[in-house]
Structure formats: C-alpha cells, structure tokens
Amino acid sequence: MPELPEVETVRLGLAPAMEGRLIDSLELRRPDLRFPLPKGLAQEAAGRRIVALGRRAKYLLIDLDNGRTIISHLGMSGSFRIETEKEGATPGIFHHERSKDERHDHVVFHLSSAGEKLRVIYNDPRRFGFMDIADRASLDEVAFFKDMGPEPTGNALSSAYLATRFRDKTQPLKTALLDQRLIAGLGNIYVCEALWRSQLSPLRKARTLVAKNGRALPRLAELEEAIRAVISDAIAAGGSSLRDHIRTDGSLGYFQHSFSVYDREEAPCPRQSCTGIVRRIVQAGRSTFYCPVCQK
DNA sequence: CCTTGAACCTGGGCGC
DNA sequence: TGCGCCCAGGTTCAAG
Numbered sequence: 001m002p003e004l005p006e007v008e009t010v011r012l013g014l015a016p017a018m019e020g021r022l023i024d025s026l027e028l029r030r031p032d033l034r035f036p037l038p039k040g041l042a043q044e045a046a047g048r049r050i051v052a053l054g055r056r057a058k059y060l061l062i063d064l065d066n067g068r069t070i071i072s073h074l075g076m077s078g079s080f081r082i083e084t085e086k087e088g089a090t091p092g093i094f095h096h097e098r099s100k101d102e103r104h105d106h107v108v109f110h111l112s113s114a115g116e117k118l119r120v121i122y123n124d125p126r127r128f129g130f131m132d133i134a135d136r137a138s139l140d141e142v143a144f145f146k147d148m149g150p151e152p153t154g155n156a157l158s159s160a161y162l163a164t165r166f167r168d169k170t171q172p173l174k175t176a177l178l179d180q181r182l183i184a185g186l187g188n189i190y191v192c193e194a195l196w197r198s199q200l201s202p203l204r205k206a207r208t209l210v211a212k213n214g215r216a217l218p219r220l221a222e223l224e225e226a227i228r229a230v231i232s233d234a235i236a237a238g239g240s241s242l243r244d245h246i247r248t249d250g251s252l253g254y255f256q257h258s259f260s261v262y263d264r265e266e267a268p269c270p271r272q273s274c275t276g277i278v279r280r281i282v283q284a285g286r287s288t289f290y291c292p293v294c295q296k
Numbered sequence: 297c298c299t300t301g302a303a304c305c306t307g308g309g310c311g312c
Numbered sequence: 313t314g315c316g317c318c319c320a321g322g323t324t325c326a327a328g
Contacts, residue, residue, distance in 0.1 A: 077307085
C-alpha cells in the first residue's frame with residue numbers, strides 16, 4: 001500500500017535496522033525490477049556505511065557514507081522485511097517467518113554492526129518498484145525528483161500555491177491531485193479520502209476552486225487542510241501499527257487502515273447524517289470512490 | 297498544452 | 313479443483 005504514509009512507515013521501521021550499519025554486501029538476485037538495476041550498484045554499496053534513511057514523496061532514500069544515495073521506489077507491491085540472526089543459533093541461520101514468497105525477494109542488504117549481522121530484504125511480486133543510485137548533493141536534479149511538487153505535509157503546500165496550479169486546470173480534482181508534479185506523494189487512496197473529507201466531488205474541475213482574481217476560494221483552503229490531515233493521520237496510524245507488524249512477520253510495507261470511502265463501494269457514507277451510498281467510478285483508468293450526496 | 301488508455305507484472309477473488 | 317476474467321496502492325509512454 002505504498003503511498004507516502006506507507007513509505008514513511010517503512011522508513012521508520014527500517015531506520016533502526018539500517019542506520020549506522022555497514023553494508024557487507026548488496027545482493028541483486030535479478031538484473032532488473034521495473035528498470036535495469038544500475039550497473040555497479042552492488043559494488044558501489046559494498047563496504048559503505050548507511051548514514052541515514054530519508055524519504056521524498058513515495059521514494060525511500062538510503063544515504064551512504066560516500067555522498068551517494070540509493071533511491072528505492074516500492075511500486076505497487078514492494079515491501080521490505082528484516083531478518084535477524086537467531087539468538088544462540090548457528091551463525092548464518094536467520095530467523096524469520098516464511099510468509100513472503102521468496103521467489104520475489106529481489107534485493108538483499110547484508111548488514112553488520114559490531115559483529116551482529118542482519119538482512120534487509122526487498123520483496124516485490126509485481127516488480128513495479130525500482131532502485132537507482134545518485135549523488136546526494138544533486139538529488140533534486142535527478143529525473144525522478146526534477147519536476148516533483150511539494151510534500152503534502154510541508155510548508156510549501158498552501159492554498160495560495162494550489163490556486164496558482166489549479167487556476168487554468170480543466171482537469172477533474174481527482175486526476176489533478178494524483179499528478180505528482182502538483183503535490184508529490186498522494187496516491188489513489190488518499191486522494192479519494194481527502195476529497196471526501198473536504199466534501200468535494202472528484203469530478204469537479206480544479207479551476208472551480210480558484211477565484212477570478214487567482215486567489216484560492218475557501219473550499220480550496222479546506223481541501224488543502226484535508227490533504228494535510230489525511231496524510232498526517234495515516235502516518236500516525238502507520239507508526240502505531242508498526243510495532244505489531246514487526247513483531248508478527250518482520251515485513252514492512254502493508255498495514256491495516258480503515259478508509260471512509262476507498263474500497264467501500266455500496267457502503268453508507270460514514271458522514272454524520274449523510275444518507276449517501278459510496279459509489280465507484282473510473283477516472284483516467286483508476287477507481288474513484290466517493291459519496292455523490294455530500295461531495296459537491 | 298491536455299486527456300485518456302495501455303503497458304509494465306503477479307496474485308487474489310469471484311463466477312462458473 | 314480449475315479456468316477465465318477482473319481487479320489492485322504507481323509511473324511512464326504513446327496516441328488522440
């Protein structure tokens with residue numbers, strides 16, 4: 001479920017296992033994910049120390065001690081899990097539950113710290129994910145990030161900013177908000193949820209939230225607040241579910257969330273005293289869930 | 297520029 | 313038990 005909040009939760013879960021550790025080796029079990037893995041990635045990572053884990057939108061950033069950063073995107077089905085050496089067991093035997101299909105373990109970070117070894121494994125059945133490596137100092141110029149919009153919870157997102165971007169847009173709100181060049185990190189679920197929270201129809205044209213003089217209308221300010229709230233609530237929920245998930249199977253990337261409209265076709269609208277029924281429509285090839293009664 | 301649709305992959309769920 | 317079909321959290325490219 002990797003939209004921004006899920007990637008942030010993955011980052012928080014991986015940080016204690018990865019930060020400060022030495023990469024003994026990076027094992028690439030196939031030459032490509034969605035794209036070919038960069039030539040020399042394994043050689044470049046081996047022997048480096050991980051200094052920090054970061055995130056930009058839905059991208060996980062693994063900072064190495066040589067000024068390089070491994071860029072990892074989980075696509076639709078990517079996840080990480082951590083395997084530790086079992087206490088008192090034969091060295092080299094790693095404890096984990098075999099809940100993931102190991103055919104799809106594509107990249108393995110072999111890590112160590114003070115003799116203690118562990119593995120961080122990237123699993124991705126659909127292989128829509130990808131990895132790359134770039135200079136940390138010029139990350140903003142790499143193709144992935146070059147035209148990317150602001151983070152949905154950061155200071156750069158404001159109703160004034162959205163007004164400038166929505167002003168001439170005839171696109172429906174749903175597709176506009178999925179555009180990573182406008183806001184980076186929203187995906188199908190949280191766009192549906194933010195529109196429901198702000199009682200805006202996903203079909204409404206983006207420019208109808210901007211006044212003739214180019215200023216944000218009040219409803220655009222409400223949308224901006226809803227986006228912020230939906231994302232920060234989801235990050236908080238991910239953080240609270242993290243402990244349980246690590247304890248059960250060591251995997252990071254999929255979490256239980258409950259949504260107001262997403263994947264709730266035919267359910268009653270959860271808004272107090274709203275009589276609507278959640279509908280599913282298709283916009284730009286993606287499912288949109290919304291309440292036709294309270295979202296206008 | 298704008299928009300939609302297909303493509304990339306595998307797996308799960310459902311109807312028959 | 314199996315087969316065929318539809319669907320899925322993202323991104324990118326081609327075509328209209």
